[in-house]
Every structure is written in structure tokens, then in C-alpha cells.
Amino acid sequence: MTDMLIEGGRVLLGQEIVETTLRLAGREIVSVGSDHSRGSSGIDADGLLVLPGIVDLHGDAFERQMMPRPGVDFPIDVALVDSDRQAISNGITTVFHATTWSWEPGLRSADNAGRLLEAIEAMRPQLAADTRFHLRHETYNLDAETEIMEWLAEGRVDLFAFNDHMDSTVASLAKPQKRSRMMERTGLSGEAFDCLVERVVARAHDVPASIARLAQAARDANVRMLSHDDDSPEMRRAFxxxxxGIAEFPVNEETAREAASAGDFIVFGAPNVVRGGSHTGWTRASDMIAKGLCSVLASDYYYPAPLLAAFRLAADGVLPLAEAWQLISSAPAQAVGLTDRGTLAAAQRADILLVDNTLPLRPRIVAVISAGRLVHLTEANRLAHAPVARKAVAAA
Structure with a gap:
């Protein structure tokens, strides 16, 4: 599709929602305004909100498509296609698959991380969302350092996070239910799992130097970095x-304040907002947003959450919708240096959502345009004069 006109919708432009027209050509928005000339196709957005596509920095819901039950594996290409459909249908047009490479075998092993990276690279052209690789490195996974450096230098990593779940892993050994879940994920017996944890913990003294080397490699490759679950201001300052420059899920307010004071981006989970609190009992994201201590929301483990969270924040009076939407569009784009998306303006990538917000707290995606291509549609009659667009949807 070379040309498209979106007319009659309430369009989010900066801090305002105004009725106007968007003209698209190829992959970009070419103009914003009262252009009523016809393109090769047109969308009647009357009664709908027209919003920038969602940019999701951290989503690992795709893991459930790879392993829907412990020990039950499905092909990665099948999982990626299904995850892509889920992301797009929930308005996520740029998705960073948060892939954990741990010292564990199984779902979060080196083999799985490598296979997933290769699959993403091979399948990108056929996926509707702009699909990127977010590598979550467990800092005790020291044996992975050399290969990760190679991936960074080769430009294969789009976002790099430092994770340290060792303390919680050790604590889980005394909790039968948590220990059982981890064992199921790794496929190890109880004795083998305990021995593995013991060997990994014994190398704790080597972790800080490894972090420094990997951070230098990421800087050299111009890859943005996150630190996950910072638990103190000191930890945030060290990273x-x-x-x-991105604090992901700081576990308490004082750490979030340290991040904010330095101008760091601060990520919390959108499911936290939708559910009214963290499932772990940690920081309540809506409180952090109200205090100006959150700049980005991510899907975390549930693709519908960003869309629902923005409207929940507006309904609860925490933020106007225009500001709430920035948490899932322009702010995450800025955090990772994607200057071509997150807002609706000329020369921006044409990632656009048409949303019916008639029902309070239940926004409904009517159409999704990704890089100028109509990739999702729930109401064909919205395309009042668009035979080309209908044909594109049928082929998607």
C-alpha cells in the first residue's frame, strides 16, 4: 500500500487529542491536517481514537507460547508467529522480546537464547510488529560473557539488561513450591539443581568485573542498557x-527516586497498573506514576496490559490519557533511541492504532497499522472507501 488517508478520528497529537486527518505514504506519516484528497485507500475513523503504536521494551509472554506447560515445548517459529499476532492485536507495534539467558538449563538456557535470536533474525520480515531482541543477562552466568560480547559487537542485540536473581533463587531453595517450579523449568532433579546453584554461587567474586566488561561492550556497540530489580540507591548508582541509564522495576521508592533524580528512565510493569499492585508485593506502579517516578510501562508478562493500563490511569485520574499514552509510546521509544516512532507526526514511522473507547476501562482495538501496512482489523465497515486496504487485511 503506497498511500492511505485516515479521516475523522480523534488523533493524539503531542499533549492534545484533536479531530484531524493523517496521510500515510509507504512506511511513514507524510502529513497531519485537513487533507481531504483521496489516496489509494482510506479509513473512516469517525468515533475512534487514533493513537501511536505501543512500544514495548520488556515482554516475555512469548515464553508461554514456547513452553505452555513445564516440559512441554513447541517450535520457536510457531511461538513467534502466535506471539506476534497477540502483540499486534493488543496494539504493540514495536516489541522487544525479553529473552533471559541464565546459568540454568531448559527454557532460559544458552541453547534456547541462541535459537530464539536466530529465529527472530530469520522471521523479522514476516512478522507484523517490529520485533527486536532484548537480552536479559543473568549476571552469574559468567560462562556466557564471551559469546554475549560477540553478539553485541555484531549488532545482534537491540537491548541489554543486567539481571541478578541469585538471592531469590537461593531463598527459593527453602520454599518447596517455588523450588519445584524452578526445577520443572530446568528439567533437573532436586539434587542436581541444588548442586548447580552451589557451583554458580561460588563464583560470586567474579561477577562485578564481568558486569564492567559487558557494560563496556554494550557502550562500544551503542546498545542501551537496563538494570533489573534495583533494590537500593547504591545499586542504581553503581549501574x-x-x-x-534505564532502571527496570526498581523494588522500592527510594531507589526509584534515585533514578529520577539523575534523569534515568524508570520502567514498571503495566500489569501492575491494571491489577492495582504488584503480584510480588513490591512497588505499586500507579503510585510511582502519580509521584513522577515512572516514565515507561512495559507489558512484562501480559500483552494486553499496556493498552488497558493507559486507560486505567486516565479513568482513575492519575494522568490524562495523552500523558498516560506517552508511558507506552513516546517515552519507551526515547529510552532506547528509536526517534522515528512513538508520536503521530510527519516523517514518523506509520505505527497507528484505531481504538474504540466507548466502554470504560475496556478499550477495543479496531485497526492496527504497522509501518504503513494495515495488519489487523476487527470491523471491515470502518474502511468506507478502501478496497485496497481490505485486500491487504485478507492477505495479512
Whole structure:
């Protein structure tokens, strides 16, 4: 599709929602305004909100498509296609698959991380969302350092996170239910799992130097970095000293305040907003947003959450919808240096959502345009004069 006109909708432009027209050509928005000339196709957005596509920095819901039950594996290409459909149908047009490479075998192993990276690279052209690789490195996974450096240098990693779940892993050994879940994920017996944890913990003294080397490699490759679950201002400052400018899920308010004071991006989970609190009992995201201590929301483990969270924040009076939407569009784009998306303006990538917000707290995606291509549609009659667009949807 070379040309498209979106007319009659209430369009989010900066901090305002105004009725106007968007003209698209190829992959971009070419103009915003009262252009009533016809393109090769047109969309009647009357009664709908027209919003920038969602940019999701951290989503690992795709893991459930790969392993819907412990020990039950499905092909990665099948999982990626299904995850792509889920992401797009929930308005996510740029998705960073948060892939954990741990010292564990199984779902979060080196083999799985490598296969997933290769699959993403091979399948990108056929996926509707702009699909990117977010590598979550468990800092105790010291044996992976050399290969990760190679991936960074080769430009294969789009976002790099430092994770340290060792304390919670050790604590889980005393909790039968949590221990059982981890064992199921790894496929190890109880004795083998305990021995593995013991060997990994014994190398704790090597972790800080490894973090420093990997952070330098990421900086050299111009890859943005996150630190996950920072639990103190000191921890946030330490990661910032390595050039890690995104605090992902800080576990308490004082750490979030430290991040905010330095101008770091602060990520919380959109499911936290939708559910009214964290499933772990940690920081309540809506409180952090109200205090100006959250700049980005991510889907985390549930693709519908960003869309629902923005409207929940507006309904609860935490933020106007225009500001709430920035948490899932322009702010995450800025955090990772994607200057071509997140807002509706001329020369921006044409990632656009048409949303019916008639029902309070239940926004419904009517259509999704990704890089100028209509990839999702729930109401064909919205395309009042668009035979070309209907044909594109049928082929998608």
C-alpha cells in the first residue's frame, strides 16, 4: 500500500487529542491536517481514537507460547508467529522480546537464547510488529560473557539488561513450591539443581568485573542498557556508573527516586497498573506514576496490559490519557533511541492504532497499522472507501 488517508478520528497529537486527518505514504506519516484528497485507500475513523503504536521494551509472554506447560515445548517459529499476532492485536507495534539467558538449563538456557535470536533474525520480515531482541543477562552466568560480547559487537542485540536473581533463587531453595517450579523449568532433579546453584554461587567474586566488561561492550556497540530489580540507591548508582541509564522495576521508592533524580528512565510493569499492585508485593506502579517516578510501562508478562493500563490511569485520574499514552509510546521509544516512532507526526514511522473507547476501562482495538501496512482489523465497515486496504487485511 503506497498511500492511505485516515479521516475523522480523534488523533493524539503531542499533549492534545484533536479531530484531524493523517496521510500515510509507504512506511511513514507524510502529513497531519485537513487533507481531504483521496489516496489509494482510506479509513473512516469517525468515533475512534487514533493513537501511536505501543512500544514495548520488556515482554516475555512469548515464553508461554514456547513452553505452555513445564516440559512441554513447541517450535520457536510457531511461538513467534502466535506471539506476534497477540502483540499486534493488543496494539504493540514495536516489541522487544525479553529473552533471559541464565546459568540454568531448559527454557532460559544458552541453547534456547541462541535459537530464539536466530529465529527472530530469520522471521523479522514476516512478522507484523517490529520485533527486536532484548537480552536479559543473568549476571552469574559468567560462562556466557564471551559469546554475549560477540553478539553485541555484531549488532545482534537491540537491548541489554543486567539481571541478578541469585538471592531469590537461593531463598527459593527453602520454599518447596517455588523450588519445584524452578526445577520443572530446568528439567533437573532436586539434587542436581541444588548442586548447580552451589557451583554458580561460588563464583560470586567474579561477577562485578564481568558486569564492567559487558557494560563496556554494550557502550562500544551503542546498545542501551537496563538494570533489573534495583533494590537500593547504591545499586542504581553503581549501574549508572557503567552507563546503564534505564532502571527496570526498581523494588522500592527510594531507589526509584534515585533514578529520577539523575534523569534515568524508570520502567514498571503495566500489569501492575491494571491489577492495582504488584503480584510480588513490591512497588505499586500507579503510585510511582502519580509521584513522577515512572516514565515507561512495559507489558512484562501480559500483552494486553499496556493498552488497558493507559486507560486505567486516565479513568482513575492519575494522568490524562495523552500523558498516560506517552508511558507506552513516546517515552519507551526515547529510552532506547528509536526517534522515528512513538508520536503521530510527519516523517514518523506509520505505527497507528484505531481504538474504540466507548466502554470504560475496556478499550477495543479496531485497526492496527504497522509501518504503513494495515495488519489487523476487527470491523471491515470502518474502511468506507478502501478496497485496497481490505485486500491487504485478507492477505495479512
Amino acid at each position: 549508572r556508573s557503567h552507563g546503564v
